Amino acid sequence: MPHATLDVATTLLFAGICHAMMAGVLLLFWRNRRTGLGFGWWVACEAMIAAGQLTAVARAWSPEPWTLVVANACLIFSVPMVETGLRIFLGQQTRGAMLRIWGLAAIVYLGLLFALLTGWSMASRAMWFSGGLLLQAGISLHYLWRVERGAMRLPVNLMLASVLLLTVALLARMAVLAPQLGGQFDIQHDTALALLNITSIFAGFCRTCATLMLVHTRIETELRRTQARLEERANTDWLTGVASRDHFESSVPLLQANAARAGCPITLLLFDIDHFKHINDSHGHQAGDTLLQRIGQLTRAAVRDGDLVGRLGGDEFAVLFYNCDLSDAEAVADRLREQVKQLPTPGNAIGLSGGLTLLQPGERFTSAYQRADMALYSAKGAGRNQLKAMASPQPA
Numbered sequence: 001m002p003h004a005t006l007d008v009a010t011t012l013l014f015a016g017i018c019h020a021m022m023a024g025v026l027l028l029f030w031r032n033r034r035t036g037l038g039f040g041w042w043v044a045c046e047a048m049i050a051a052g053q054l055t056a057v058a059r060a061w062s063p064e065p066w067t068l069v070v071a072n073a074c075l076i077f078s079v080p081m082v083e084t085g086l087r088i089f090l091g092q093q094t095r096g097a098m099l100r101i102w103g104l105a106a107i108v109y110l111g112l113l114f115a116l117l118t119g120w121s122m123a124s125r126a127m128w129f130s131g132g133l134l135l136q137a138g139i140s141l142h143y144l145w146r147v148e149r150g151a152m153r154l155p156v157n158l159m160l161a162s163v164l165l166l167t168v169a170l171l172a173r174m175a176v177l178a179p180q181l182g183g184q185f186d187i188q189h190d191t192a193l194a195l196l197n198i199t200s201i202f203a204g205f206c207r208t209c210a211t212l213m214l215v216h217t218r219i220e221t222e223l224r225r226t227q228a229r230l231e232e233r234a235n236t237d238w239l240t241g242v243a244s245r246d247h248f249e250s251s252v253p254l255l256q257a258n259a260a261r262a263g264c265p266i267t268l269l270l271f272d273i274d275h276f277k278h279i280n281d282s283h284g285h286q287a288g289d290t291l292l293q294r295i296g297q298l299t300r301a302a303v304r305d306g307d308l309v310g311r312l313g314g315d316e317f318a319v320l321f322y323n324c325d326l327s328d329a330e331a332v333a334d335r336l337r338e339q340v341k342q343l344p345t346p347g348n349a350i351g352l353s354g355g356l357t358l359l360q361p362g363e364r365f366t367s368a369y370q371r372a373d374m375a376l377y378s379a380k381g382a383g384r385n386q387l388k389a390m391a392s393p394q395p396a
């Protein structure tokens, strides 16, 4: 009964087309996305394998030695391209590693040329070729096994799987070749080679997925970092480092909800620097900025971790004292006022005027702000450099 065998030329043609398609997909991705350094090596790797396999197919029509020379060069030198790409992508391209992987590829290739020129048998040349690729795969495995994965765990593991697949197929081919070394060998009906060609498609597919995932993971990580930086910038007052007005106001509902659950009070303090315009006018805007920064630092140092300090604009600061009633908040604000008075300044001592009020559960920030502002206004009216408190309206 006739039995079906895998035809080497057909599998080579099929694998060559598949690798060319993978190179095409990677090339499109390379041109249209921010793939980062290293990606080009992966595009070139798939293209080289495709070129090698299709040139090997061409041997059926053109059996001259150049086809063999070109096909083998493409296949042998495609192996170090995977590791080179990954090393450049991860910024680990040391001179020693590059010399090792490219040097080994050169030795395998030169050995093959030597075998051709000195008339080694086809089976011996095939053995040298498979052994050389196996050695290269072993070095790649060693690197991929030890590479720092972090967020890249899945793609690096996938790359590792692709090399493992090839290693197994190469070992199988060598095991099949070994008994034939002394006798006649028909490479066109070398089933192990046909299986190796098919395996190279699966390995190429794993590699392609891995490279695309690597880029995707890196882009996602960069986006997350940028988003966090932008959020941080939007939430922070550029000059003093305390909360921006937006962030301060938008934090109120969450603090209120926490306080309501814990059954504890929140006190709002609003304060501004007395005659700040005069400081700006007589000592310069830069001196004014420095004073604002200093007061921001002093305020943050004066309050507890759960409290929120913000600059609402100009020389106006605010503090939300969590789990703190009016009299305790007033004591802290008074200490701060004293500290600011002690600041070394070129002119008169700096005074702070402030207004305090309790933030009622569920109350809108703007209504508490209005009360604190009225208290601040009355502190200014009463001669500045002092604090006034405004009682909250009693719930109906």
Ligand SMILES: Nc1nc2c(ncn2[C@@H]2O[C@H](COP(=O)(O)OP(=O)(O)OP(=O)(O)O)[C@@H](O)[C@H]2O)c(=O)[nH]1
Binding pocket: 239, 272, 273, 274, 275, 276, 277, 278, 280, 285, 286, 287, 288, 289, 292, 313, 314, 315, 380
């Ligand atoms: N250096 C500096 N000055 C600012 C900044 N933002 C606002 N100012 C100035 O701060 C001053 C605020 O003055 P006001 O609060 O209106 O008045 P004041 O001089 O402090 O007087 P009283 O509040 O009534 O004691 C203005 O001159 C603004 O130009 C800033 O970021 N840096």
